[in-house]
Amino acid sequence: xxxxxxxxxxxxxxxxxxxxxxxxxxxxxxxxxxxxxxxxxxxxxxxxxxxxxxxxxxxxxxxxxxxxxxxxxxxxxxxxxxxxxxxxxxxxxxxxxxxxxxxxxxxxxxxxxxxxxxxxxxxxxxxxxxxxxxxxxxxxxxxxxxxxxxxxxxxxxxxxxxxxxxxxxxxxxxxxxxxxxxxxxxxxxxxxxxxxxxxxxxxxxxxxxxxxxxxxxxxxxxxxxxxxxxxxxxxxxxxxxxxxxxxxxxxxxxxxxxxxxxxxxxxxxxxxxxxxxxxxxxxxxxxxxxxxxxxxxxxxxxxxxxxxxxxxxxxxxxxxxxx
Amino acid sequence: xxxxxxxxxxxxxxxxxxxxxxxxxxxxxxxxxxxxxxxxxxxxxxxxxxxxxxxxxxxxxxxxxxxxxxxxxxxxxxxxxxxxxxxxxxxxxxxxxxxxxxxxxxxxxxxxxxxxxxxxxxxxxxxxxxxxxxxxxxxxxxxxxxxxxxxxxxxxxxxxxxxxxxxxxxxxxxxxxxxxxxxxxxxxxxxxxxxxxxxxxxxxxxxxxxxxxxxxxxxxxxxxxxxxxxxxxxxxxxxxxxxxxxxxxxxxxxx
Ligand SMILES: Nc1ncnc2c1ncn2[C@@H]1O[C@H](COP(=O)(O)OP(=O)(O)OP(=O)(O)O)[C@@H](O)[C@H]1O
Ligand SMILES: [Mg+2]
Numbered sequence: 001x002x003x004x005x006x007x008x009x010x011x012x013x014x015x016x017x018x019x020x021x022x023x024x025x026x027x028x029x030x031x032x033x034x035x036x037x038x039x040x041x042x043x044x045x046x047x048x049x050x051x052x053x054x055x056x057x058x059x060x061x062x063x064x065x066x067x068x069x070x071x072x073x074x075x076x077x078x079x080x081x082x083x084x085x086x087x088x089x090x091x092x093x094x095x096x097x098x099x100x101x102x103x104x105x106x107x108x109x110x111x112x113x114x115x116x117x118x119x120x121x122x123x124x125x126x127x128x129x130x131x132x133x134x135x136x137x138x139x140x141x142x143x144x145x146x147x148x149x150x151x152x153x154x155x156x157x158x159x160x161x162x163x164x165x166x167x168x169x170x171x172x173x174x175x176x177x178x179x180x181x182x183x184x185x186x187x188x189x190x191x192x193x194x195x196x197x198x199x200x201x202x203x204x205x206x207x208x209x210x211x212x213x214x215x216x217x218x219x220x221x222x223x224x225x226x227x228x229x230x231x232x233x234x235x236x237x238x239x240x241x242x243x244x245x246x247x248x249x250x251x252x253x254x255x256x257x258x259x260x261x262x263x264x265x266x267x268x269x270x271x272x273x274x275x276x277x278x279x280x281x282x283x284x285x286x287x288x289x290x291x292x293x294x295x296x297x298x299x300x301x302x303x304x305x306x307x308x309x310x311x312x313x314x315x316x317x318x319x320x321x322x323x
Numbered sequence: 324x325x326x327x328x329x330x331x332x333x334x335x336x337x338x339x340x341x342x343x344x345x346x347x348x349x350x351x352x353x354x355x356x357x358x359x360x361x362x363x364x365x366x367x368x369x370x371x372x373x374x375x376x377x378x379x380x381x382x383x384x385x386x387x388x389x390x391x392x393x394x395x396x397x398x399x400x401x402x403x404x405x406x407x408x409x410x411x412x413x414x415x416x417x418x419x420x421x422x423x424x425x426x427x428x429x430x431x432x433x434x435x436x437x438x439x440x441x442x443x444x445x446x447x448x449x450x451x452x453x454x455x456x457x458x459x460x461x462x463x464x465x466x467x468x469x470x471x472x473x474x475x476x477x478x479x480x481x482x483x484x485x486x487x488x489x490x491x492x493x494x495x496x497x498x499x500x501x502x503x504x505x506x507x508x509x510x511x512x513x514x515x516x517x518x519x520x521x522x523x524x525x526x527x528x529x530x531x532x533x534x535x536x537x538x539x540x541x542x543x544x545x546x547x548x549x550x551x552x553x554x555x556x557x558x559x560x561x562x563x564x565x566x567x568x569x570x571x572x573x574x575x576x577x578x
Contacts, residue, residue, distance in 0.1 A: 179429065179436045179443040186426050189415040196375065196413070197489060198401030198430030207437060 002303050005254055007173050013256045014038075014169045017263070018162045028154025030270055032226050035158070035165040036219045037262035041246045042172050042255045043215035048244070049252030050176055051208045052188030057098045057114040058243040060121040061091045061213040063235020065220025070138035070230025071131065080144035080225070084164075087221035088214040095213020096206055103205045118237045125235045137231035141224045161222055168215055172255055175211060184208055216243075249290050251297020260298040328353040328523040329374070329405075329493050333383035336366070336373050343369045344547045347383070351493070351540075356519040358534045359527045361544035367527045368410055370544070371495050374525075375407050376400045387493065401430055404492035408482045408499060410527070416471025420462060420481055423470050424453035427488035456484045460514070476507040483514070494518060496526040500533065512537060535559060 003009060017038070021031040040062060047053040068087040072078045078086075102113040125132045132138065143151045144160060151157040175181050187194045187201050195201050224230040233239065242265075250261020268286065272279035294300060329351040336344040344366045351357050359367050372378040374385060376397035384393045387403055395403065406427075415423050428449035429436055435446065444450065457466050460480045465473060470481060483499050499515065500508045508530065516537045518524050528534050534541060534555065541558040543550040551561050558564055 175439040177442065178439050179441050179446065180439040182422070182443050183426065183429070183433075183436045185418065186415050189417055190413060192377075193409075193413045193415065193485070194426075194430075195397050196377070196401070196407060196409075197427040197485060198398045199426075199433045199436070200396075200398045203437065207439070211439065 002306060004256075004303065004306055007177050010173055010254065010256045011166075011170055014259060015166060017256075017259055018166060021263075022155065022158065027270075028158045029226065030266065032154065032158045032161045033223070034263045034266050035161050036222050036226065037243070037246060037266060038259040039165050039168045039172075040216050040219035040243055041250060041262045042169060042258040043212040043219070044243050044247045045250070045252055045255060045258045046172065046175065046184075046208055046212050046215075048247055049254075050181060050184045050188060051205055053103075053205065053208070054111050054244070055102075055114045055209075055212075056111060056118050056237070056240045056244065057095070057102070058212070058216050059235055059237060059240030060098060060118055061095050061216035062220035062223070062239050062243070063121065063125060064094050065091050065217030065222075066224045066230045066234040067125070067132055067138070068217065069221035069224040070133075070141050073141050073225070074138050084218055084221050088218045091217020091220070092210040092214040094217070095209040098213075099206050099209030103202055103209075114240075115237070118240050122232075122236055125232060132232065133230070135232055137229045137233075138224075139229055141228050141230055143225050143228075157226065161226070164218070164222060168218065169255065169259075172211075172215065176255060180204070180207070245287065249287070249297055251294075251299030253296060254299045257297055257299030257302075260302070264298060326353055327351065327386075328388060329525070330386045330389075331374070331383060332386075334370075334373060334380055334385060335382035336369050336378055337381040338378075342547065344373060345382075347544075347547075347549050349542065349549070351523055351525055353523050354519065354521070355539040356515065356524045356526070356537055357540045357542065358538040359525065359542050359544060360529070360531075360534055361550070364546075365544040366547040367544055368497055369547070371407060371497055371525075371527065374495060375405055398430075398433065401489055401491070402433075405495065406486040406489035406491035406493075407495035408486045408497055410497040410501065412478050412482050414470040414478060414481060414485070417469055419467050420470050420473065420477075421453050421457065421466045423481060424456050424484055424488045425449050427485045428452040428456075428490070431489050452488050452490065456488050459487070460484050461510075476503050479503055480507070480511070483511070487518070491522060493523045493525065496524065498527050498529060500528065500530055508533070531559075 018035065021034060025031045044058050047055050065087040068090050069083050072083045072086065098114065098117045102110050105113055126134060143157055145151065146160065151160050183199055183204055187204055191201050220234060223234065246261040246265045247258055249264055251257035269283060272282050276282065327350050331347055331349045334344060334347040335342065347370065359370065361367055373380050376395060380393055384391055386392065387405065392400055392403060415426065425443065429446060435441065457463050462477060462480060465477060470478065473481065479499065479502065483496060486494050486496065496515065500511050503511065512533045515524060515526060538555050540552065541555050542552045543558060543564050551558055551564050
């Protein structure tokens with residue numbers, strides 16, 4: 001195993017990312033957005049990389065968290081930590097429901113089901129505009145306050161999110177290292193065998209969904225406070241797609257790969273959008289390149305780089321993973 | 324408790340409209356080595372699928388130690404004491420050999436593994452079982468290699484080890500020697516005989532040398548039904564069996 005894949009190395013890299021972003025970025029908003037998506041993408045990775053479940057439902061949970069924050073903070077003055085916790089619980093509950101119905105089918109049909117739920121929840125949010133604000137979303141979502149002062153400056157909210165990010169990332173590292181996480185890997189590898197040696201595999205998949213949903217909704221709530229709006233776009237199918245793309249770019253074999261994936265995508269999108277209005281086209285080309293030449297994502301690149309620099313003897317090629 | 328560990332009555336399995344297994348009555352004595360033989364397509368593997376709960380019985384009932392387990396799920400049956408190996412090797416290829424066995428040992432108490440904060444190493448018992456099985460199968464030199472990188476013979480041994488690590492009362496082995504070299508076959512024969520001391524062993528085998536040597540009881544199947552059953556010597560000389568095998572497969576001698 002590459003030393004960079006060790007749990008403490010992963011955690012150290014996450015802390016490093018938090019410290020390095022302010023040095024290189026002018027925009028505190030962008031830096032905060034990167035951290036929010038980094039945890040959301042890592043949660044998607046728990047399903048894709050560790051459990052082998054390609055879920056198009058991540059946008060649902062993100063949107064649920066966004067609305068939970070929007071509704072709680074604009075209608076009632078509930079303290080932010082309570083809002084974040086409720087968003088996570090609601091996200092876990094929704095993910096359990098979506099997961100419970102989706103894991104009844106495998107492969108393409110599973111993916112189809114999560115996609116269908118993603119559309120369904122979008123239309124529900126669109127239809128019940130009395131609650132969600134419909135197309136306009138919920139405006140005027142306040143930032144949290146610490147010690148009586150609202151964190152309205154971008155970098156002070158960044159600090160708040162950074163603390164949340166490191167905590168969430170540490171939890172996800174713990175989950176993947178636990179006997180639970182290692183059982184997920186076994187289920188991804190060979191579900192039939194996992195069942196034959198006694199694991200109720202559906203229950204494990206459900207729990208993975210619940211954890212993933214909790215983190216994703218938590219991130220969605222942080223996002224609403226970042227941009228001051230709970231927009232309809234956060235629960236759109238497009239958000240699910242975005243999260244999945246970041247996960248795949250980052251590489252699904254490591255949690256920190258997800259941080260790289262989120263950072264890479266958002267920074268590139270930011271840079272390209274100032275260069276050319278049709279920047280999505282360029283982004284498409286980048287994605288094609290990654291899919292063709294970087295099957296293990298950016299993390300695979302990091303691992304190879306590490307081996308080149310620190311190890312004389314060539315590590316044996318790991319076979320490309322199929323997704 | 325009765326002397327019978329595992330018993331079926333009128334067991335049948337359907338694949339769609341195809342009646343694969345039908346009317347199978349089996350009585351497997353505790354701590355015996357019971358083998359199932361029969362030509363390809365005789366539904367031997369299907370019988371194992373039904374016994375372990377991988378496929379549902381369409382008729383009949385299955386009892387483990389007198390308890391009806393016909394509707395019990397496959398993972399629940401592991402906890403009740405049934406474990407199996409597969410004819411087509413089924414491992415976790417990208418996990419280390421030792422991790423494969425640790426998982427198999429953990430599978431007996433899966434609820435523990437639902438706690439996302441509990442470390443795998445905290446289950447010292449599972450690790451000890453894994454190491455014991457590694458020792459017994461002489462796989463120590465490769466215990467840290469990925470299962471997918473092992474030689475065929477090593478993978479076949481690990482396949483049997485996966486069943487042993489569950490500490491079952493009844494162990495089902497589906498063609499454990501398939502594709503093995505001569506030396507490995509001999510070792511496997513010893514192992515199965517040893518397993519019979521403290522487990523009930525049910526195994527499917529095409530190698531008649533092994534079947535005739537170490538079985539207490541042999542059941543011959545054909546076209547999804549039980550053809551003949553009895554001690555090895557009796558089965559070998561049965562004219563029906565000779566015909567089912569066209570006389571050319573029973574070659575092994577009784578040592
Ligand atoms: N999943 C399935 N769906 C439909 N038919 C199946 C399925 N599995 C097995 N069969 C059929 O059931 C019959 C018995 O198959 P089975 O694998 O149980 O035989 P077997 O006795 O184990 O044979 P072998 O000695 O070749 O392993 C075969 O005709 C096979 O084609
Ligand atoms: Mg078979």
